Amino acid sequence: MKVHFIGIGGIGVSALAKYYLKKGHEVSGSDLVSSEIIEDLKKEGAKIFIGHRKENLSSNVDLVIYSPAVSKSNLELNEALKRKINVMSYPEALGKLTKEYFTIAVCGTHGKSTTTAMIGLILSKAKLDPTVIVGTKLKEFKNSTPSTSSESILSNAEGSNCRIGKSDYLVIEADEHFASFLNYWPKIIVLTTLEPDHLDYYKTFRNYKNAFLKFISHLSTPPKFRQENLPKDSILILNKDDKNIRLLYQKIKRKNFKFKIQTYSLKEKEANEIKKILKIPGEFNVSNALSTLKVARFLKIPDKISFKALSQYRGAWRRFEEKNLKIKNYKIKIVIDYGHHPTEIRETLKAAREKFAKKRIWCVFQPHQYQRTYYLWKDFIKVFKSVPVDKLIITDIYGVAGREKKEIKEKISAQKLVFESNKENVIYVPKDKVNDFLIENLNNFEVIIFMGAGDIYNLAIDFLKENKTNKN
Numbered sequence: 035m036k037v038h039f040i041g042i043g044g045i046g047v048s049a050l051a052k053y054y055l056k057k058g059h060e061v062s063g064s065d066l067v068s069s070e071i072i073e074d075l076k077k078e079g080a081k082i083f084i085g086h087r088k089e090n091l092s093s094n095v096d097l098v099i100y101s102p103a104v105s106k107s108n109l110e111l112n113e114a115l116k117r118k119i120n121v122m123s124y125p126e127a128l129g130k131l132t133k134e135y136f137t138i139a140v141c142g143t144h145g146k147s148t149t150t151a152m153i154g155l156i157l158s159k160a161k162l163d164p165t166v167i168v169g170t171k172l173k174e175f176k177n178s179t180p181s182t183s184s185e186s187i188l189s190n191a192e193g194s195n196c197r198i199g200k201s202d203y204l205v206i207e208a209d210e211h212f213a214s215f216l217n218y219w220p221k222i223i224v225l226t227t228l229e230p231d232h233l234d235y236y237k238t239f240r241n242y243k244n245a246f247l248k249f250i251s252h253l254s255t256p257p258k259f260r261q262e263n264l265p266k267d268s269i270l271i272l273n274k275d276d277k278n279i280r281l282l283y284q285k286i287k288r289k290n291f292k293f294k295i296q297t298y299s300l301k302e303k304e305a306n307e308i309k310k311i312l313k314i315p316g317e318f319n320v321s322n323a324l325s326t327l328k329v330a331r332f333l334k335i336p337d338k339i340s341f342k343a344l345s346q347y348r349g350a351w352r353r354f355e356e357k358n359l360k361i362k363n364y365k366i367k368i369v370i371d372y373g374h375h376p377t378e379i380r381e382t383l384k385a386a387r388e389k390f391a392k393k394r395i396w397c398v399f400q401p402h403q404y405q406r407t408y409y410l411w412k413d414f415i416k417v418f419k420s421v422p423v424d425k426l427i428i429t430d431i432y433g434v435a436g437r438e439k440k441e442i443k444e445k446i447s448a449q450k451l452v453f454e455s456n457k458e459n460v461i462y463v464p465k466d467k468v469n470d471f472l473i474e475n476l477n478n479f480e481v482i483i484f485m486g487a488g489d490i491y492n493l494a495i496d497f498l499k500e501n502k503t504n505k506n
Contacts, residue, residue: 039063041101088113129217135204142226164203171351228278234405268293316385374402376413400486432488
């Protein structure tokens, strides 16, 4: 089968493209710009086009899969519809897979990628041989053609966001944006956290919570799988420490759904043991790990295997990813993190302060999307007023193409965020000046955290490439 992906460079879409490649299908795809994800796909055998043109679709393509971020006016999408080619969105295509596997889905405002990765690794160590599709890259999930470029050394590109297994188990990250997860039909759901987000789409927190409630109702009766030893029941695993999840739990109980419910909490005795063995910092990661332990026990995986897998977890791409750097006589620790929600910023910087207690920490943060920044403005200001770092540099807001409203862009800016924070250690630096500013202030910091979900990642990589790096 010939499959064409529109928006193939996205972290989720690229994982599905790798799935089709590894299943022996012919894969092509397009995106607006190249990236290391695109380069990975080329090495895996995908035919890639930069730019969207109707000519990118071959005459005999069987299926077109497009990213939810792709505009309805996209030339390739319209050409596919005109030619009556089978067309599916990424969530629809992944949803189809969830009906064919015993699916474990991780949802929530925060912690999805890390929790999905941990579950995938535990199942792998338990020899359950899962297929895993996750919104980050893991060193444990190696590409079939490892990169030797300088970017791979700097950015964890030797890992992959897709693992193909031979069993009936599928582990996925269930994203709530655009209500994508309503396409998925899992047997196990983990709900990590619940806070307002994606209000450009949902408008209200109530709508956001109701979408999760609807997704939870998807816990389904399994079809006949190849493996007869799979659990016959469905289970929902909830974070008891999250106040919004506790309130949602009351609604769930009133619905009388026909599935099991388990909760996890940092108050459990296993929390201290997990904290001691985890290589990644932060109380929130202890919480993520506790949820994976509930999944493993439901699948009758011995704790010995689970704890060993968790102790060996080395973290993921852009999730508190650490690099060592030496510039002149200065030894600097670089941390690259994907955090872009106020709570993620607070918890990640809190974890950084605990890990680097006696070091001088600077953070460069790039707000992600004007609409998210606008809707969560007060929460951002509150966090910035109390960040536990020596200096917070806020750079220009990353605008997401096709998803920003002009009237909102005119109301807010990074400079206004700094002004309203009203803290001496919170400053604005234009994005194109950040790296020069850091070089000029080498004697003022020992740890630099580059944080955000936009192209600040490229800023961090440029900073590493332009200076002498040490092997990690």
